[in-house]
Amino acid sequence: xxxxxxxxxxxxxxxxxxxxxxxxxxxxxxxxxxxxxxxxxxxxxxxxxxxxxxxxxxxxxxxxxxxxxxxxxxxxxxxxxxxxxxxxxxxxxxxxxxxxxxxxxxxxxxxxxxxxxxxxxxxxxxxxxxxxxxxxxxxxxxxxxxxxxxxxxxxxxxxxxxxxxxxxxxxxxxxxxxxxxxxxxxxxxxxxxxxxxxxxxxxx
Ligand code: MN3
Numbered sequence: 459x460x461x462x463x464x465x466x467x468x469x470x471x472x473x474x475x476x477x478x479x480x481x482x483x484x485x486x487x488x489x490x491x492x493x494x495x496x497x498x499x500x501x502x503x504x505x506x507x508x509x510x511x512x513x514x515x516x517x518x519x520x521x522x523x524x525x526x527x528x529x530x531x532x533x534x535x536x537x538x539x540x541x542x543x544x545x546x547x548x549x550x551x552x553x554x555x556x557x558x559x560x561x562x563x564x565x566x567x568x569x570x571x572x573x574x575x576x577x578x579x580x581x582x583x584x585x586x587x588x589x590x591x592x593x594x595x596x597x598x599x600x601x602x603x604x605x606x607x608x609x610x611x612x613x614x615x616x617x618x619x620x621x622x623x624x625x626x627x628x629x630x631x632x633x634x635x636x637x638x639x640x641x642x643x644x645x646x647x648x649x650x651x652x653x654x655x656x657x658x659x660x661x662x
Pocket of ligand 1: 485489537619621623624
């Protein structure tokens with residue numbers, strides 16, 4: 459069975475005014491779809507055809523002969539994770555266990571937000587900013603192009619796409635304004651908390 463483009467988890471105008479319907483239409487309907495289509499073309503008739511995205515990412519991330527498969531599989535995974543990282547009326551501070559963990563590992567929400575914004579704005583060129591759970595600790599990391607934490611052993615909890623196509627129509631070159639809107643108005647902390655619970659369960 460071929461890989462499929464998952465539908466957005468909300469209507470295309472749900473994240474306005476922070477991300478426009480036009481941006482979501484292009485980003486999901488053109489960019490994300492292109493990664494799905496490219497991946498299906500690249501794995502047709504190959505062993506990867508029957509594997510999960512995660513299995514493909516782990517198996518190809520260090521294989522120079524399979525860069526195309528890795529890039530497209532990782533970008534399919536990353537974008538689905540990114541859509542789920544946001545919701546209408548999201549953002550601001552988390553609650554409960556996650557708040558306690560952020561206070562403990564970063565020294566407070568403001569320090570987490572500053573670290574995330576720094577990672578997202580200093581990623582040179584295209585890439586992603588992440589909140590991950592790694593060796594019992596929350597960390598902020600950034601990755602280039604399609605690279606994600608899936609093959610590295612850290613559990614992804616949250617991501618923000620900082621490729622220009624994620625924000626250019628709405629913010630032009632003002633990446634910091636896009637990242638600030640993501641932090642203040644878009645983060646789906648329930649999704650992050652679900653990933654955090656799952657990651658701790660696997661390690662506990
Ligand atoms: Mn993108």
